[in-house]
Amino acid sequence: MATEAEHAASPFHPMEQFQIRPLAQLEIGGYDVSFSNSALWMLITAVLVTAFMLLATSKRALVPGRWQSMAEIFYETIANMVRDNVGQQGRRFFPFIFTLFMFLLFGNVLGLLPHSFTFASHIIVTFTMAIIIFVTVTVIGFAIHGLHFLRFFFPHGAPAWTAVILIPIELISYLSRPISLSVRLFANMTVGHVLLKIIAGFVILLGVAGIFPLLFLVGITALEVLVAVLQAYVFTILTCIYLHDAIHMH
Amino acid sequence: MVPPPFGVAVTPGRGGLRGLAEQCKAVVMDDPEQLASLGELNERLAVARKRRDAGRAPKGGVLSSQGASAGFRIAVEILAALVVGTLFGFFLDRWLGTKPWLMIVLFFVGSGAALRNVIRTANQLEAERKRIRDAGKTGPKG
Numbered sequence: 001m002a003t004e005a006e007h008a009a010s011p012f013h014p015m016e017q018f019q020i021r022p023l024a025q026l027e028i029g030g031y032d033v034s035f036s037n038s039a040l041w042m043l044i045t046a047v048l049v050t051a052f053m054l055l056a057t058s059k060r061a062l063v064p065g066r067w068q069s070m071a072e073i074f075y076e077t078i079a080n081m082v083r084d085n086v087g088q089q090g091r092r093f094f095p096f097i098f099t100l101f102m103f104l105l106f107g108n109v110l111g112l113l114p115h116s117f118t119f120a121s122h123i124i125v126t127f128t129m130a131i132i133i134f135v136t137v138t139v140i141g142f143a144i145h146g147l148h149f150l151r152f153f154f155p156h157g158a159p160a161w162t163a164v165i166l167i168p169i170e171l172i173s174y175l176s177r178p179i180s181l182s183v184r185l186f187a188n189m190t191v192g193h194v195l196l197k198i199i200a201g202f203v204i205l206l207g208v209a210g211i212f213p214l215l216f217l218v219g220i221t222a223l224e225v226l227v228a229v230l231q232a233y234v235f236t237i238l239t240c241i242y243l244h245d246a247i248h249m250h
Numbered sequence: 251m252v253p254p255p256f257g258v259a260v261t262p263g264r265g266g267l268r269g270l271a272e273q274c275k276a277v278v279m280d281d282p283e284q285l286a287s288l289g290e291l292n293e294r295l296a297v298a299r300k301r302r303d304a305g306r307a308p309k310g311g312v313l314s315s316q317g318a319s320a321g322f323r324i325a326v327e328i329l330a331a332l333v334v335g336t337l338f339g340f341f342l343d344r345w346l347g348t349k350p351w352l353m354i355v356l357f358f359v360g361s362g363a364a365l366r367n368v369i370r371t372a373n374q375l376e377a378e379r380k381r382i383r384d385a386g387k388t389g390p391k392g
Contacts, residue, residue, distance in 0.1 A: 084381060165362070172335045172356070172363035173370075180330035180367070184323060230319060241374060 012205070014197040018121055018190070038125070041117040045107040053102070074102065078236070085240035089247050097243075100129075101236040108189065108228035112221070120231075121193055123186040130182035133239050141246035152249050181238055188231045192224045320375055327367035335360015 022034035056071035064072055078098045082090045090097075104120065111118025119125050141149040153170040154163055199220060202213040339356030343349045 165359075168356070168359045169362040169366055172338065172360050173331055173366045175338075176327070176330035176334040176363060176367065179334055180326045183330060184326045187326070188322070227319075234319070234323070237378075 012197075012201040014194045014201070017117075017193060017197060020122075037117045038119045038122065041107070041110065042119050045103060045110055045119075048110070049099075049102045049106050052106075074098075074105075081237060081240055085237060086244045086247065090240070090243060093243055097236060097239060100133075100239060101232060104185070104232035104235055105229060108232050109225065111189065111193070112224055112228060118189050118193060120185050121189040123182060126182035126186040127178065129235075130178040133181070133242065134178040137239075137242045137246045140243070141249075144247060145249065149246075149249065152245070177242060181235065185231050185235050188227055192220075192227050196220060196224060323375075324368055324371050327371050328364040331364035331367050332357070332360045335363060 020036045020038055022032075022036050023040060024035040026032075026034050053071055056067035059065065059068060061068060075098070078101050079094065082094050082097055086093065107119055110116055111120065141152065145151075153167050153174065155166065155170075158166060196217070199213050199217045203210040203217060206213065335356045335358075336353060338360075339353030342352045342356070346352070
């Protein structure tokens with residue numbers, strides 16, 4: 001019987017790809033803050049996004065070239081998203097939303113490269129992002145509306161006695177936002193990568209007949225690219241919707 | 251000389267393409283038999299288009315995966331509300347020593363919140379769908 005550790009080390013183990021490996025040991029104040037493969041890929045993502053945007057827009061041509069067109073497509077997509085979902089007051093938050101989208105998009109797509117690491121496949125990463133968004137949005141809500149923001153938890157026009165039921169429901173619904181936001185991204189990325197790994201394992205194990213799972217794998221890979229882009233988009237659009245709720249209160 | 255398409259000679263040259271089109275129109279409009287066969291063609295085209303569109307829309311690969319993602323989105327919303335409600339109850343119980351009552355009550359409150367989340371998500375999806383449809387109507391850049 002193979003032990004759990006031996007299983008995890010096997011190249012066919014579907015969860016092996018999610019292991020965090022420290023690349024440079026580091027400890028500050030008793031906390032392990034080693035530079036891991038997850039951190040490395042976050043850094044690569046951040047560097048690539050910055051390089052892409054800086055280089056693509058460096059010419060500032062009136063008639064955009066290929067690279068500038070790509071940068072403009074991303075920019076316009078997110079600008080439209082912010083305008084449609086948050087409204088005019090949302091323009092202040094455009095840099096944040098755009099950074100969020102590009103980071104997730106590049107991170108998810110880079111994670112599909114062989115031997116890379118998908119940082120969004122760890123719930124602690126997505127949950128940290130979600131909780132930061134959640135707290136920020138709540139603070140923005142209170143900053144704009146003051147204590148009036150608490151009206152958010154009680155629908156307009158409902159009889160006063162229903163507050164006993166409605167306020168807890170709205171409160172839990174509101175508190176469940178960071179969970180659903182983070183779980184959605186994390187689960188989609190993890191499930192996709194596990195599926196890819198399992199089917200890739202079949203390709204090797206089946207020998208010549210492995211051509212069939214290989215064909216299937218091509219389809220799944222295409223689907224995973226779609227999921228990677230779509231989930232970055234969904235995460236961002238939900239952030240916009242939460243912002244809209246905080247600014248306009250419905 | 252163009253071979254007569256409708257049994258009547260049409261002479262090109264005078265008035266260029268537009269003149270040719272007007273001549274053809276005049277020929278068709280004058281002849282009730284030609285008009286009837288054009289109407290028939292129109293009907294057949296309409297039927298063919300409908301068949302083509304029916305085969306396309308609901309089955310498309312991208313669309314069906316969008317359906318899956320919408321379903322997943324709603325499932326996660328339900329789960330999140332239930333988990334938050336139940337965990338809140340669990341920890342409040344531990345804190346206040348009222349085991350297991352708050353957990354039970356907040357589980358049901360969480361179910362209500364889950365329903366609220368589902369309705370809200372469905373509205374969002376509908377709004378997104380509408381926006382995409384409207385954008386498609388006014389052109390690709392809308």
